[in-house]
Amino acid sequence: MAVAVEHPLDKYVRTEKLPTLWCPGCTIGIVMTSLLRAIDQRIREGLLRRDQITFVGGIGCSARIAMYVRFDSVRTAHGRTIPLATAIKILRPEHKVIVVGGDGDICAIGGNHLLHALRRNMDLMIIIVNNMIYGMTGGQVSPTTPLKLYTTTTPYGNPEKPLNIIRLACSLGANFVARGSATHPHILQQIFYKALGKRGLALIEVLSSCPEIFGRHIGITDPVKSFMTLRDKIKVKNNPSLDESEYDWEKGFVIGVYLDKDDPGYIDNLSLLYKSLRGF
Numbered sequence: 001m002a003v004a005v006e007h008p009l010d011k012y013v014r015t016e017k018l019p020t021l022w023c024p025g026c027t028i029g030i031v032m033t034s035l036l037r038a039i040d041q042r043i044r045e046g047l048l049r050r051d052q053i054t055f056v057g058g059i060g061c062s063a064r065i066a067m068y069v070r071f072d073s074v075r076t077a078h079g080r081t082i083p084l085a086t087a088i089k090i091l092r093p094e095h096k097v098i099v100v101g102g103d104g105d106i107c108a109i110g111g112n113h114l115l116h117a118l119r120r121n122m123d124l125m126i127i128i129v130n131n132m133i134y135g136m137t138g139g140q141v142s143p144t145t146p147l148k149l150y151t152t153t154t155p156y157g158n159p160e161k162p163l164n165i166i167r168l169a170c171s172l173g174a175n176f177v178a179r180g181s182a183t184h185p186h187i188l189q190q191i192f193y194k195a196l197g198k199r200g201l202a203l204i205e206v207l208s209s210c211p212e213i214f215g216r217h218i219g220i221t222d223p224v225k226s227f228m229t230l231r232d233k234i235k236v237k238n239n240p241s242l243d244e245s246e247y248d249w250e251k252g253f254v255i256g257v258y259l260d261k262d263d264p265g266y267i268d269n270l271s272l273l274y275k276s277l278r279g280f
């Protein structure tokens with residue numbers, strides 16, 4: 001007799017959309033689960049309302065998270081998540097607006113929007129799932145592909161210095177900047193939990209392993225080996241310094257919260273302005 005088993009997070013998942021399009025061994029599912037656990041914790045603690053959460057995703061494997069979660073969610077063109085999320089936040093300031101996408105989506109084609117959201121300290125939670133390539137389209141080089149690594153479009157090794165997302169976000173004015181890794185889901189959940197409570201911009205870079213596409217080019221296609229390779233490169237630090245955010249495949253990656261402040265966000269400044277205009 002078949003026994004129906006319900007997972008405690010099923011209530012937050014559009015189970016009718018399963019199975020996901022993610023390849024076997026892909027770690028995006030771990031990122032989604034860690035996020036749902038953090039959201040669940042905040043909802044259970046009465047700190048967040050389920051009907052006040054909105055997901056915005058673009059195009060790409062990671063962006064699909066927005067399609068699989070059972071919250072208000074919207075998908076838009078590749079690279080255009082941040083402007084849409086900004087509009088939603090301005091119209092519905094009580095909503096926690098969560099942008100989710102890949103390093104290509106948010107840092108390459110959407111890089112311009114990222115800059116301006118950061119300088120505005122726009123009240124969004126932006127999750128960049130960094131698998132270091134364009135996953136969905138076959139493994140092209142991305143702004144976060146580490147130096148010298150092989151990809152579909154860098155068959156002799158990547159000659160470009162990669163973007164350090166953490167440095168960028170810390171220098172432009174976000175309130176909360178952290179790096180997590182899919183290989184450390186418990187820490188990731190804690191980071192998401194904190195980020196969900198922030199005003200202003202909370203940016204979380206999540207390193208993830210992609211055995212099928214990234215792994216194919218660097219010669220690690222076994223999912224477990226791919227996971228362990230990334231895991232071995234991760235160092236966990238409490239309050240790491242900006243210098244420790246160095247982004248280097250050989251030296252590894254430090255995860256942790258790099259910045260946590262409480263400056264007024266864009267929405268605070270906007271409502272002050274509205275109040276002054278209306279003579280409140």
Ligand SMILES: Cc1ncc(C[n+]2csc(CCOP(=O)(O)OP(=O)(O)O)c2C)c(N)n1
Binds near residue numbers: 077102103134
């Ligand atoms: C305007 C536009 N340009 C290019 C594409 C093709 N495209 C779809 S997904 C993608 C990149 C995906 O990489 P990333 O955003 O890093 O996400 P991942 O799939 O790795 O999670 C590209 C270039 C598109 N759909 N629309």
